[in-house]
Amino acid sequence: MIDLNADLGEGLGPWRLGDDLALLSIVSSANVACGFHAGDPVIMRRTCAAAVERGVVIGAQVSYRDLSGFGRREMDVAPEELTAEVLYQIAALDGIARVEGDRVRYVKPHGALYNRIVRDPVQAEAVAAAVEAYDPALPVLTLPGSKLHEVTDLTIVNECFADRAYTPAGTLVSRREPGAVIEDVAQVADRALRMAVEGVVEATDGTRIRVDARSICVHGDTPGAVELAQAVRKALENAAVPLRSFA
Template sequence: MPPVPAPASIDLNADLGEGFGRWRLTDDERLLSVVTSANVACGFHAGDPVTMRRVCERAVEAGVRIGAQVSYRDLAGFGRRAMDVPPAELAAEVAYQIGALEIFARAAGSRVAYVKPHGALYNRVVRDEEQARAVVDGVLLAGAGLPVLGLPGSRLLDIADEAGLPVVPEAFGDRAYTASGTLVPRSSEGAVITDPDTVVERSVGMARSGTVLARSGERIGVRARSLCLHGDTPDAVGLARRVRAKLEAAGVRVEAFA
């Protein structure tokens, strides 16, 4: 596949607010000094009202865009377990999560600026027409015509585009790709890339050339406008800083997507 022209700039997003009560998984404050968009957990896979409020306030202070990271109702499984949810119910739950975060975003002086599915839901809507349409219906129900982040070529982005919603394709520097451009399931060995140098190299490569090496060994096209940096990886803050520094050194502007 031929390289995709490198973007003049790229957004850096990270999953934040992934705690519950006294338990915290992500270093929200320090990551907010690096990223340009924050995918805030809305209570269904992680997050609680106090955490959501705190992250929104810190995001506004840091000048970081707030996004709703919606998921299946799976707090015990961190939203990573496959679930079969009726479309009408899923649409309502997506809208509910967006609405909950919007309260805290507005109180902090901002708004929810986009929506991104999490975990099992993210992977499901790559190919599942019914579930993808339910997520889009939920975004429409919440109003405001919010942009949707997702995997390039996914049914989610296709359906969102058909519904008139802005779409933002994203890439993952720390996840392995299949030859078809999908993410290797986390249950497979090597699905998550842990070597920092490799993560940095792949991140810069995707931003500059629009390509990445698939697990099969072939180079595939990855048309990304946003790059996800997972907040639950070892030394996530240090890695995020390295990625941002290398991107800027390579001439790629790091800024929130338009």
């Protein structure tokens, strides 16, 4: 059993990023932007409605408050502020999701915040505090090895990336390195399948490493991304791997 998650609803006003409806037909979990790095109330509502219609589970994709930087710039936000900002975002999306017939079932930090809390226990704890306060039953999606695992009793769920190269140590090869992103569709689909079935991935030096992940993240905002995601889903279906959200 595996989950596929993708970032969704990352538009603003007239702007769009990626093909939301195509992705909603592929994934089992939708990380819906909550208005701090992308997303506005109309887009949030439409995205939730479309997710509910397709039985896709809704998660709150929470971010630093940085619309003009798309949440990609690390910020030194004080813990009280960060907790309140995450809480605000979860609550806003949850209310909208409930109106559309479901609710927020997990939390996934976005962009610079996602990366920051992998290594910063203070911000990790601030994010966790918001989830604990809102609903301690909500799992949080992150990387294996994230500081989140150490600072909270929340359910922390790991994800992996079928289109990213892994080091022998099990971490992602930096995007600045050549070969960091795998573009061959068949190869990506094959890697996803092994991640789901065997729980392993082949590192850059050929060694097989364990991937401790319950969800595979697919992207939708790059050319060919939807085709890639479809190939991953197809490979899982062909192998009769059940696609099911963790949340």
